[in-house]
Amino acid sequence: MTAETRAAPSSSRRRHRRQDVLAALPWLLPALLLIMAIVLFPAGFMAWTSTREMSTVGVDQGSAGLGNFTALLDFPGLRRVLLNTVIWVVGVVAVTLVISMGLAQFLDKAFPGRRLVRLAVIVPWAASVVMTAIVFYYGLDPFYGVINHFLVDIGLLDGTFGFTRRPVPAFLVSMTVAVFVSLPFTTYTILAGLQMVPGDLIEAARVDGAGALRTYRSVTLPILRPAIAVAVLINIINVFNSLPILRTITGSIPGHQADTTTTLIFKFIQQYRQIDTASALSVLNFAIVLAVIGVYLALVKPMRQD
Amino acid sequence: MATEATATTTPGRANRTSETTVWQHRTRRRQGTPRWMMALAGAVIALVFLAPYLIMVIGSFKRRSEILGIPPTYLPTEWVPSNYLTMWSTPETPLPYNMVSTIVISVGGTLLVLAVALPAAYYTARHRFPGKWVFLLLVLITQMLQPTVLAAGLFRQFQAAGIYDTWLAMILVNGAFNLSFAVWIMHSFFAGVPREVEEAAMMDGATKLQILRLVTLPLVWPGIVTAVIFAFVASWNEFAASLVILTTAENQPLSVAITKFVGQYDSAWQYVFGVSIVGIVPVVILFAIVEKRLVAGLTAGAVK
Numbered sequence: 001m002t003a004e005t006r007a008a009p010s011s012s013r014r015r016h017r018r019q020d021v022l023a024a025l026p027w028l029l030p031a032l033l034l035i036m037a038i039v040l041f042p043a044g045f046m047a048w049t050s051t052r053e054m055s056t057v058g059v060d061q062g063s064a065g066l067g068n069f070t071a072l073l074d075f076p077g078l079r080r081v082l083l084n085t086v087i088w089v090v091g092v093v094a095v096t097l098v099i100s101m102g103l104a105q106f107l108d109k110a111f112p113g114r115r116l117v118r119l120a121v122i123v124p125w126a127a128s129v130v131m132t133a134i135v136f137y138y139g140l141d142p143f144y145g146v147i148n149h150f151l152v153d154i155g156l157l158d159g160t161f162g163f164t165r166r167p168v169p170a171f172l173v174s175m176t177v178a179v180f181v182s183l184p185f186t187t188y189t190i191l192a193g194l195q196m197v198p199g200d201l202i203e204a205a206r207v208d209g210a211g212a213l214r215t216y217r218s219v220t221l222p223i224l225r226p227a228i229a230v231a232v233l234i235n236i237i238n239v240f241n242s243l244p245i246l247r248t249i250t251g252s253i254p255g256h257q258a259d260t261t262t263t264l265i266f267k268f269i270q271q272y273r274q275i276d277t278a279s280a281l282s283v284l285n286f287a288i289v290l291a292v293i294g295v296y297l298a299l300v301k302p303m304r305q306d
Numbered sequence: 307m308a309t310e311a312t313a314t315t316t317p318g319r320a321n322r323t324s325e326t327t328v329w330q331h332r333t334r335r336r337q338g339t340p341r342w343m344m345a346l347a348g349a350v351i352a353l354v355f356l357a358p359y360l361i362m363v364i365g366s367f368k369r370r371s372e373i374l375g376i377p378p379t380y381l382p383t384e385w386v387p388s389n390y391l392t393m394w395s396t397p398e399t400p401l402p403y404n405m406v407s408t409i410v411i412s413v414g415g416t417l418l419v420l421a422v423a424l425p426a427a428y429y430t431a432r433h434r435f436p437g438k439w440v441f442l443l444l445v446l447i448t449q450m451l452q453p454t455v456l457a458a459g460l461f462r463q464f465q466a467a468g469i470y471d472t473w474l475a476m477i478l479v480n481g482a483f484n485l486s487f488a489v490w491i492m493h494s495f496f497a498g499v500p501r502e503v504e505e506a507a508m509m510d511g512a513t514k515l516q517i518l519r520l521v522t523l524p525l526v527w528p529g530i531v532t533a534v535i536f537a538f539v540a541s542w543n544e545f546a547a548s549l550v551i552l553t554t555a556e557n558q559p560l561s562v563a564i565t566k567f568v569g570q571y572d573s574a575w576q577y578v579f580g581v582s583i584v585g586i587v588p589v590v591i592l593f594a595i596v597e598k599r600l601v602a603g604l605t606a607g608a609v610k
Contacts, residue, residue: 020435027429028441030422031485038482039448039456045466046459058465103351111344119594120352123359123586126593128543130561131582134568135358138365138575146361146378180358185601192601233450241454243546244561252570262454269458269550282458293450 043286049279056273068280075277077256077264084171085240085260092175092239096182097232103183104190105216125184133248136177140164167257170250174258177245182238186231193227194220233296237289261285359586366390366579373575386576390584393577396567401581403556404563408542408585410473411559415480415541416534422481423488423533428518430489431496442493449486453479453547461550471553479551480541487540488533491599495529496522532599539589560585 053064072078107118124132139147140163148160163173197220205215243262250258259267261281268278365373366389368382394401426445430438453460460479464470499522507517523530545561552558555566564581567574593600 017436020433021437024429024433024435024438027425031426031445031489032441034418034422034478034482034485035444035448038460038478039451042456042459042463044459045463046456049458049462058462106344106347106351109344111341111348113345113348117348117352119597120355122593122597123355123590126539126590127359127586128545128561128582128589130543130545131362131564131586132358134564134578135362135365135582137568138573138578139358139361143376144374144378146365146380149378150380183355188597188601237450237452241452241546243454243549248565248568265454265458266546266550269461275458275462278458279462282455286455289451289455293447 046279046282046286049276050283052276054274054276058275064276068276071277072280072284077259081256081259081261081264084258085262088171088175088178088246088260089236089240092178092182093232093235095175096179096186096235097228099179100183100186100190100231101228103187104194107187107191108194121187122184124181125188129181129242130244130248132181133174133177133245136173137164137249140173164249165253167250167253167255170253171246171258174245174249177249178239178242181245182235185238186235189227189231189234190224193224196227197223229296233292236292240285240289240292261288359583362579362582362586365575366583368576370574370576374573389576389580393580396574396577398574398577399558399563399566400556401563404558404560405584407473407552407557408559408561411476411480411544411548412538412541414473414477415484416538418477418481419484419488419537420530420534423485423492424530427489427492428496428522431493442489445486445489448483449490451483453483453544457546457550460547464551470551471557473557475551476544476548476559479547480537480544484537484540487536491533491536492526492529495526499525528599532596535592535596536600539592542585542589 050068051064051066053061053067055061103121107114107121136147139145142148142160142162142165145160148157148163151157152160161169163169201219202215205219210218240260241262242260243266246258246260246263247266250263256264256267262285265278265281265285268274268281364381367385367387368379368389369384369386372379372383426441430442460475461470464472464475469475503525504517504521507521512520542559543561544559548559548562552562555563560581564578564585567578567581
């Protein structure tokens with residue numbers, strides 16, 4: 001620090017800070033504008049809409065107070081939809097994690113053709129989720145579906161089963177598809193985490209007589225923790241917001257027994273033309289997502305100052 | 307944080323590979339899981355992950371009467387490659403328009419991401435300034451949000467702004483929601499370029515812009531390619547926002563158009579799968595190119 005700044009520390013530092021921010025602004029402004037226009041503003045507009053009375057063609061008809069929220073609470077299927085949402089998110093994320101941990105462990109070992117297997121695993125990640133969901137919907141058709149007939153041919157089913165015709169089986173099928181499309185990202189993240197595990201540490205644990213399971217639990221798992229934390233968080237957000245799978249597989253089933261809050265929002269927008277109630281439910285969804293992010297930030301503290 | 311992550315990964319990875327091989331030589335002698343059994347298990351796993359897409363490929367070559375036939379056939383009795391020609395002119399959806407729509411929206415969204423994220427990533431990696439971490443946190447939060455959670459708001463906003471049902475609206479949406487991945491991965495690549503390299507170029511009398519163009523950009527090229535491909539694939543597959551914002555059939559992308567072939571009673575499955583293959587193959591190839599770096603980009607912002 002020079003003598004000059006020591007003499008007048010606060011004002012000069014403040015001037016420096018302001019200059020630094022002004023210098024940074026042109027570089028960050030495009031990103032900030034885009035985030036404001038397409039993320040923050042719609043979020044605010046949605047919150048505003050949730051307190052308005054809207055016609056089916058989208059004309060604002062004045063304040064509704066909290067009317068949209070009370071209408072939402074009175075919505076007959078809501079309890080089931082909320083329960084479905086919890087089952088959907090927890091079930092899909094948990095099953096995905098367990099399978100991914102095994103899969104990543106396997107793909108970390110050296111064997112002939114490993115590169116090709118890894119590339120095969122990436123395909124459901126790159127492919128459009130709608131398209132993947134549609135092929136499952138087709139394959140499980142009780143009449144002409146090849147997957148359904150395959151299950152009969154190998155003796156797992158006595159006759160074809162209407163997987164996609166009733167809410168509960170269709171919901172479970174959707175969860176399976178959601179696990180299928182979530183596996184690549186989770187597996188790859190854990191696989192990247194496994195690269196951080198030093199080989200000599202594992203060797204040392206073995207020399208000390210630890211079995212494979214013990215080594216995994218006490219050596220590998222603690223090092224994997226950050227990778228798993230990130231994979232789980234991103235997965236929670238993705239699964240919570242997932243629309244195409246349930247829309248494709250359970251969309252033609254009447255009622256709301258196979259809906260989550262996300263698919264219900266789209267039914268409010270598209271089928272019932274109630275943008276006001278849809279906004280109220282979106283605000284609720286938005287609050288849940290923010291709460292999840294908040295919990296995550298508190299737990300993992302990714303933003304440590306450097 | 308992101309810097310450290312990339313800096314330690316590379317040597318760590320190299321170390322580990324050599325050690326793994328040594329270690330596996332030993333375990334193999336001790337436990338003896340034969341390599342061919344591992345390879346076989348690998349083949350089964352690959353088959354499971356590819357199975358739905360194999361069904362698509364096979365289905366796309368079946369005649370309409372056969373694909374709706376009961377019981378279904380595993381392989382087409384007659385291969386009908388002409389499905390890939392006839393699918394472009396069907397009553398269900400104007401497919402050539404949908405293809406153009408998908409390309410315009412994806413390319414536009416990707417260019418927007420690049421134009422907006424590149425300067426931000428460069429500056430945050432090279433300079434300290436107050437509010438830097440607030441900015442990066444804001445970007446991280448947008449990664450956690452998806453168009454679905456804001457669909458109702460976007461729908462209203464675009465109606466009010468008069469760009470409802472336009473490509474522009476979808477380009478903006480794809481630009482905004484793919485911004486964070488691009489910022490974070492390019493940030494970590496820029497931060498990985500040693501300052502000394504740039505300083506040396508400055509000594510040689512290069513201007514700031516010359517340094518950026520001739521020294522820094524070539525070094526961060528892999529990061530830029532990864533960001534571009536990720537943004538492109540995500541925009542290509544985007545579904546939820548397109549569903550509510552694009553109402554004219556001609557404006558809709560493939561992901562929405564394809565659902566038109568699926569009806570309650572009568573579905574043109576052979577076209578569903580033909581279009582799916584056309585929509586999936588290019589992006590799988592792109593993803594395969596940047597396979598290793600995808601995870602780094604998605605988690606760079608979040609793992610210390």
